[in-house]
Amino acid sequence: MTLLITGATGYIGRRLSALAAASGHEVICATRKPCPAPYAWLPYDLRGPAPECPAGTQAVIHLAADTSPDTDTNANAEINAALALIDCARQGSARFIFISSQTAEAMAPSVYGQTKWRIEQHVLAAGGTVVRPGQVYGGPECGLFGLLTGLVRRSPFTPILLPAPCVQPIHVDDLAAAILAVAERDDIHGEVLKLGAVKPIAFGRFLSAIATHRVRAVRMPIPLPVALLRLLRLIFGRSLSRKLGLERIFSLIHLPPMDSERSMEKLGIALRPLAHGMHRSGHGQRRGLLQEAAVLLGYLLKRPPQKSLVRRYARALERAGKTRPVIHSRLLMGWPILLTLLDNPGVLRTPEGQELAWRLQVALGIAEASPQGAQVFLGTRWPRSLVATLAALGLTSVKALVWKIAALSCRAFARPLLLGSEAHREA
Template identity: 30%
Template sequence: MITPGPAGASLMDPGKPLILVTGATGYIGGRLVPRLLAAGHRVRCLARNPERLAGRPWPGVEKVQGDVSDPEALAAALRGVAQAYYLVHAMGEDRPDFRGRDLRQATTFAEACARAGVRRIIYLGGLGDPTRHRSDHLASRQEVGAALGSSGVPVLEFRAAVIVGSGSASFEMLRHLTERLPFMITPRWVKTRCQPIGVRDVLAYLTEALEHPDLSGIYEVGGGDVLDYRDMMLAYAQARGLRRVILPMRVPFPILSAIWVELVTPLPMALAKPLVEGMTTEVVVRDPRALEAFRVRPMVYREALELALRRLDEDAVETTWASSLAGEPEGRALGAYEGMLLERHALHVRARPGTIFQAFCALGGESGWPAGNWLWQLRGTLDRALGGKGMRRGRRHPRELRVGDPVDFWRVEALEPDRLLRLRSEMKLDGHAWLQFTVRPEGTGSRLEQTAFFEPHGLLGLLYWYAVLPFHWFVFPGLIRALKRRAEASVTESRRGR
C-alpha cells in the first residue's frame, strides 16, 4: 500500500519523474531523501516498516511497505517510477548466507524494475580490485552491482571506500578506537591504503546522478587523498588534540581484530567483522572518470573529518549506522494487554506535559539512565554476551527522538509529541518487551505514567520475568521519581532565569 507523505511545504516539482529510494531508513538513504526533495524531485520510499520514517521532515514523500525480496511489494513500489536507488545490503546481519541473499534480492529487484519499465537503477557499491578481494562483503557489493544489471535495466554504479561522516560505521569504529586507546598495537591492516570519501561528496554524486539520465556503468569515487588507516586514526587524534601511539604487528586471524573492535567500540560483531575484513584489501580509485562526468570535487580527508566532528559537537547527526539495523521482526507492535505482564507506576508532576516529555525523551545514550544505571549497564553487558546489541548503540541525538531511532538496546516504536514515548526492546529475550511513558495534564501539573510490558514466550519467558522482578522494584520506581525531579527542576530553573 502506498501512503502519501505528510502535508507541508515542499519543493517537489509535480512535473518531474518519480524516484524510488530503497534503504531510506539507513545511513545513506536517510540523508539522500531530503537532498532529493531540496532539488525538487518527487520521491517514494520503500521500507519494511514505514513507521520508522514517521518522524522525518519529508513533506510529500510517498511511503510503501515492503521488502526488496518481495515481488508484489516491488510491483506497487515501482509503479510509475522512472529511476530507482538501490541502497540496501546485508552488512550488519550476521548470517552465513548473506552473500547469496544479497544476490537473490538484487536479482529480484532488477527483474521487478524491468517489468515496471524503470529506466535506470542507481547503486552505491564498494571499491576494490575484484581479483584481490579478501573480503566476502566487498566481493558481494560488486556482485550485487552485476546482478542489478542482469535484467537489462541500465545501472549507474558508484563504488566508494570508507565513508567519513558523523554516525557512519567505519568512521565510528576509527573514532572510538582512537578516543579510547592511547597506545595501540594493531594488525598490519592499518597500513593498507584507502581512499576515504566524505559523506557529503557521496550524497552529491548520488543526487547529481539524476541530472545525467543516460549515464550508466561503473564510476569509482574517492576523496582528495590516499591514506592508510593508521594515518586516518592519527589525523583524528590530531584533530581532537590527542596523543596516540600506533604500532602495527602481524595478527594471523582477522577475526581476532574483529573481536577487539567489538569489545572496544560500539559496533557489534556483525558489523565489525566485515569492516575489518574489508580493511585487509586496498581500496583506492583506479579509474578517475567520475571526475570528468560529474561536477563533484571531493574534499580531502581532514576536511571531511572536521565536518563530521562538527556535526557530533553540535548534536546534528542526521543518521547513524544503527539506524538501519533491524532488531525485532518488522511490524511487531504492542498488542492487547491480555497475556501481557505489566508493571505500571504513576506520579503527579508539577510541570507541563511538554517539559516532562523532554525529560523522558532524553533517557539513555551517553547520559545514561538516572536510576540504577549500573544495572542497565550490567543488563547490556549480559545481552552482548548472549549475542545481542547491549548498550553499544547509544542515541542519534542526546535530546531529540524520532520513530525508528535506537536508544541503547531499545528502539523507538511510537512517539507523540508532549504525550507518549514507547520503546521496544531489542535484547535477547524469551518474549517481547516494551517500556512506555505517557503524560497528560492533571490539575496545575501533569500525570506521568510509566509502564513496562512483557509478553513472555513459554515457560522460559515467565521464569525470566520473575527472575528480574526484584531489580524492577528498584529500577522502575527510581526511574519515574528521577523523571519527576528532572522535570520539576527544569521548571524551577526556567523561573529563575526570567
C-alpha cells in the same frame, strides 16, 4: 524526478534522501520501517518480495544491504533481492543505480565483496549503473566510520597497521551529491563509477584525522602488525570477530586501489578537505574561524580570550561574507605570540598580509570593546602605584624591543608561517 530509494534510513540513504528532497525531487523510501515526512513510504525488506515500482518513478537507487554483525550474510538472498529490484525498475522503465563497495571483486577475500561483485554483473547486464564509493566518513557516526570513531574515542592509542593499508575517503554528503548527479543524468548507464579521493591515504593517517578533527584528542600512534590481527581473529572465531568489528577492519586491509579521477571529473564532484569533512557540520569553516579568532585575540590580549569574544569574531566575519580562515598554521594556533613575526609592514602589505591586517583590525575592535580588553588595555583590574606602573612600562618596552629584533631576524620564516599547514595544503 521521482526517486525510489532502498535503504533510505541508513547512513548514506538518509543524507541522499534529504539532498534529493531539498533539490525538488519526490522521494519514495523503500524500507522496513516508515520514513518521516515529507517522504512517501513503500514497505520493503531484503528478504521479502520486491515492491511494485510506483508509476512515474524515473530511477531506483539500491542502497539496502545486510550489514548485521550477528548473522552470516545470505549472499543468494541479497542477489535475488537485487534481481527482483532490477525487474521492478525494468517494468517501470526506470533507471537502476546500485551502490556497491570498493571491496567488490570476483575473488574478494570476504563474502561481502564477492556478493557485491556478483550483483554488479547483473546490474551492468541490465544496463544499470554501479557506484563504488571509497571509505565513507563524516556526518553521523554510523557504519564503519562510526566503528572507527568509537575505537579512536575510547583508546589512548592510534593503531598504525603494518603493512599499512590505504583508503580513499569520501564524505557522505559528497557521495550523496554524486549519486544524485548520476540519477539526474541520462548519459550515464552500463558502467562502474568509482568515487573517492584520487590519491589514497594511509589508514593510520585517516585514524589520526579522526582523532585530531573529530574526537579532538591527542592519540599516540602505536605499530600494530596485521599478523597479530589475524591471530586475534583466529582466537576469537568468526562470530565474535564480526561482533568486535575485526572483520570490517580486515575489509580495509585488503582494499583494492581505485582509479577514481575519471569518474569524479565526469560527475563534476569536488571532494572537501578531509579535515573539514571530519567536523560535524561537514565543512569545518566556522571551526576554522573560531580557531583563527583564538589566535588573533590571544595575540592582542596576551591571554586566552573569552569564548564570547571568539564567537563574536566568527559572526563578524560571516556577516562580512568571509567564511574561510586565513590562518592555518598549527604553530600559530599553539603559540599566538608568533604573530609578532607577521605583524609588520613587510608582511601586512603583501596580498595575503592585507587580509590578515584587516582581520587583525576586526579582532582589535572586538577586544577593545570588551571588559576583558578594558582590563588589558586600560589596566582596570587593579590600581597600581607609580613605581609599579613605571616598572610595567619598562618591561613592556623591553619585550617590544626583543620581539622587534626577533621579527627582523626571523622575517624569512614569516610567509611560510602564514601559509603553511596540513589543512591548508589539503584544501
